[in-house]
Amino acid sequence: MSKQPKKQSKPSINKIKKKENKKKPSFGVQRYRAIWEHIYKYKIPIGWQIHHIDYNHKNNSIDNLCAIPANLHKKFHEYQKIL
Numbered sequence: 001m002s003k004q005p006k007k008q009s010k011p012s013i014n015k016i017k018k019k020e021n022k023k024k025p026s027f028g029v030q031r032y033r034a035i036w037e038h039i040y041k042y043k044i045p046i047g048w049q050i051h052h053i054d055y056n057h058k059n060n061s062i063d064n065l066c067a068i069p070a071n072l073h074k075k076f077h078e079y080q081k082i083l
């Protein structure tokens with residue numbers, strides 16, 4: 001087996017950084033999704049949503065974010081209205 005030197009060109013790193021800047025979420029709906037994905041290093045599955053455990057959408061603390069299927073999420077909020 002021969003060792004293959006890993007060559008990473010610097011311009012690509014710069015490109016990634018630029019992309020990240022562009023991708024930086026604005027203070028919109030997707031912000032907490034980006035936070036969740038960033039912390040757990042995992043893509044939120046299609047059809048899943050991020051639920052705010054304390055129902056406060058301004059509280060984007062990771063302890064308050066929970067990824068759940070969309071249908072279950074809907075039920076959570078319907079149940080909360082009953083309470």
Ligand SMILES: [Zn+2]
Nearest residue numbers: 050051052073
């Ligand atoms: Zn929710």
